[in-house]
Amino acid sequence: MFLDLKKFKSKNMQKLLLIALSFIFITAANSQNTKCVTTETWKKYQEKNPSAEARKQELEKFTKKWIEGKQTKINGQVISIPVVVHVIYYYDEDNISDEQIYSQIDVLNEDFRLLNSDSLDENHPFWFNTADSEIEFCLANVDPFGNLTDGITRTYTDSVEFIDRDNLKFSASGGEDNWDPNSYLNFWVFPLSNGLLGYATFPSDLNANPELDGVVVSTSAFGTFGNLNPSNNLGRTATHEVGHWLNLRHIWGDDFCGDDFVGDTKPAEEANYNCPSFPHRDFNSCGTNENGEMFMNYMDYVDDACMNMFTFGQVDRMWATLSSSRVDLLSSIGCDDVSDIQEFTSNNFKLYPNPNCGQFTIEFIEKTSNLEILDILGKQVFFLKDNNELSVKIDLTSKIKSGTYFIRSLDSKNNKLHKLVIK
Ligand SMILES: [Zn+2]
Structure with missing residues (x-):
């Protein structure tokens, strides 16, 4: 802001202007403080x-x-x-x-x-x-x-x-x-x-x-x-x-x-x-x-x-x-990449929702007979044997605690482990 005080002939006017300007500057300083x-x-x-x-x-x-x-x-x-x-x-x-x-x-x-x-x-x-x-x-x-x-x-x-x-x-x-x-x-x-x-x-x-x-x-x-x-x-x-x-x-x-x-x-x-x-x-x-x-x-x-x-x-x-x-x-699992099990990246099944509270659905592309879930130490906590359905609803709420698990098919040549998260 450029102002020429000399333009204001009366000294009182100049004083008033200075007071007004200092008020503006104080206000501006205060507004800086609210950052x-x-x-x-x-x-x-x-x-x-x-x-x-x-x-x-x-x-x-x-x-x-x-x-x-x-x-x-x-x-x-x-x-x-x-x-x-x-x-x-x-x-x-x-x-x-x-x-x-x-x-x-x-x-x-x-x-x-x-x-x-x-x-x-x-x-x-x-x-x-x-x-x-x-x-x-x-x-x-x-x-x-x-x-x-x-x-x-x-x-x-x-x-x-x-x-x-x-x-x-x-x-x-x-x-x-x-x-x-x-x-x-x-x-x-x-x-x-x-x-x-x-x-x-x-x-x-x-x-x-x-x-x-x-x-x-x-x-x-x-x-x-x-x-x-x-x-x-x-x-x-x-x-x-x-x-x-x-x-x-x-x-x-x-x-x-x-x-x-x-x-x-x-x-x-x-x-x-x-x-x-x-x-x-x-x-x-x-x-x-x-x-x-x-x-x-x-x-x-x-x-x-x-x-x-x-x-x-x-x-x-x-x-x-x-x-x-x-x-x-x-x-926190908030950043976990769970896309690999949401999609058909496994040769023969998908699981949803994931993460879940212990209840989930597994859909098979072809009928599959055997599938297992392991805990983080590799211990089997669930085994689906001789399955004959294309879609299976599973409820493990009373059987396993919340945490990270792994699921894999035991029939496919591609028996890659997929992450399963129970909340
Ligand atoms: Zn701060």
Whole structure:
């Protein structure tokens, strides 16, 4: 904005104009602060749920111990977290395309695996801190009921705005219920108001309020494809919010020189915005050196194009979370590829639905006499002998527990094992 004050001849007019301008700038600064309201949402939640603070402290204690004890994960162990994206819309244009959703999953996989093309080069002083989290994301293949899914739900709402924002997390109030948060990362995508880009729940509240668990991202900041804010068009809002969901704090610890409980991020006075040039706030009042603050960290507030890294310390916190509050994600079958048994890839049968609750149907292309189901240790738990039917309904609900099993024909030359999942 360019204004020539001299054009306003009266000094009083100039003063009034300056007051008005400073009001505009303060308002603009405040609107910048609403970029992510994870901390604010948690504080409001904590007012209603006083035990939330103790739960947070408890997880913090575990995290510290886990990291100090170097109980780091097995090197090279990569987890793929099943994702479901709940698109909530009133206007058709907010019912975003599959491509926009795919572009967001791609960004998460690049950013969390340090495959992002804008990562720091090896001459940068912070390059040594850049870390591959070995966490990946996939749109779920299997829904909580064991049915095949594309990992996307679409819900029309008659609300252009949810007065209580969390209402978008509930079907009863016009939104969409989350899927089992122990097994899925739930995203809700909705046009948030007042420039807000997103917010997430912390893992310490998962058990107490599973129905709230997940990440909310504004439609205009989700993915890299579609009608996006120019400053938030690289999918980094979701990267930042998933960081919170895995127990990361803002880089400035939500306080002046606050603590983010990570050793290898640099102390920061407060949030950074836009696109600072390096070094930024060198020798700041909380004790940075000549390299200044790590504003390019995903847990700061800079524009998407200017953030590009997690640190090793942040990765440790995420894995401490995956070893405690969110440990069930490690055994989620949401990303399993079950297509090989949905189709006639076996020479002579198909089984559906898969996964299932112990009741399923086997259809044979030709009459087959013998077929067996094995548990994960190879022990036979079911044997279909001298079958004479083209279609057989089987009920094992009272005979076998939930888990992964294998099924194979004993008559075909191609007696390949196929995965069968009982929920
Ligand atoms: Zn945040």
